Amino acid sequence: MNELKLKAIVLSSIDYSEKDKIIKLFSLEEGIISAVLKGVRSQNAKLKFASQPFCFADFNLIKKGDYYTVTSVNLEDSFFDLTKDINNYYMSFSLFEVVQASLMENEANPLVFINVLKALKATCYDKIDAKLVLLKFILGMLKVLGYRLNFNTCQVCKMPFISKIFLNLETGAIVCPSCTTPNCKQMTNAVYNLIKTLYSTEMERLNTITVTGSVLNEALNLTVQNFEQRVEKKLKTIKQL
Numbered sequence: 001m002n003e004l005k006l007k008a009i010v011l012s013s014i015d016y017s018e019k020d021k022i023i024k025l026f027s028l029e030e031g032i033i034s035a036v037l038k039g040v041r042s043q044n045a046k047l048k049f050a051s052q053p054f055c056f057a058d059f060n061l062i063k064k065g066d067y068y069t070v071t072s073v074n075l076e077d078s079f080f081d082l083t084k085d086i087n088n089y090y091m092s093f094s095l096f097e098v099v100q101a102s103l104m105e106n107e108a109n110p111l112v113f114i115n116v117l118k119a120l121k122a123t124c125y126d127k128i129d130a131k132l133v134l135l136k137f138i139l140g141m142l143k144v145l146g147y148r149l150n151f152n153t154c155q156v157c158k159m160p161f162i163s164k165i166f167l168n169l170e171t172g173a174i175v176c177p178s179c180t181t182p183n184c185k186q187m188t189n190a191v192y193n194l195i196k197t198l199y200s201t202e203m204e205r206l207n208t209i210t211v212t213g214s215v216l217n218e219a220l221n222l223t224v225q226n227f228e229q230r231v232e233k234k235l236k237t238i239k240q241l
């Protein structure tokens with residue numbers, strides 16, 4: 001049995017036994033873990049807030065074998081406003097899905113952890129369109145996973161782009177018309193430009209980007225398909241929008 005302190009964000013929670021909940025946490029130090037939150041379903045439970053998705057806090061836990069039990073929680077930010085807007089809510093859940101599709105349990109990744117916090121802040125406080133934040137986040141995750149996009153030349157023949165541009169969903173590469181295979185989707189100039197701009201824009205500076213809804217939808221759609229192919233998993237929440 002050992003005690004530990006983790007900086008973590010609540011991804012989800014489910015009821016467990018009569019009065020408890022099991023929460024899934026994404027922690028800076030240990031990656032994704034599950035922990036029991038005892039007595040939290042009784043009416044005046046002190047730690048009720050710690051079962052809410054998006055809750056960012058310092059969690060004190062006891063680890064016994066493979067099981068974690070929460071002993072106390074110091075709230076940093078509840079990101080409460082995210083729950084007020086259904087769009088932001090679903091988008092932020094999609095972001096959590098991306099994290100869970102990319103990292104194994106107990107696989108710590110400080111960079112991804114910081115990106116999640118930045119993304120939640122951008123949506124909650126800077127009022128950036130949650131879809132734009134999600135798109136930026138997935139592009140960042142693809143980089144983390146080793147699938148870098150090359151915008152200046154075709155990733156196959158290395159020639160500069162002069163006419164149409166395609167995304168090869170089989171490989172995740174941006175290619176020219178001569179290098180397409182059956183599983184390639186054409187990118188319109190607007191989509192290509194948006195993704196290229198987003199690639200080099202920090203999450204904190206997303207407010208400098210203006211984009212129409214249809215271009216954003218198209219870019220997100222294509223990037224989600226690319227991500228799903230790379231990790232061989234489907235994102236479900238985003239399809240509910």
Ligand SMILES: [Zn+2]
Binds near residue numbers: 157159
């Ligand atoms: Zn080519």
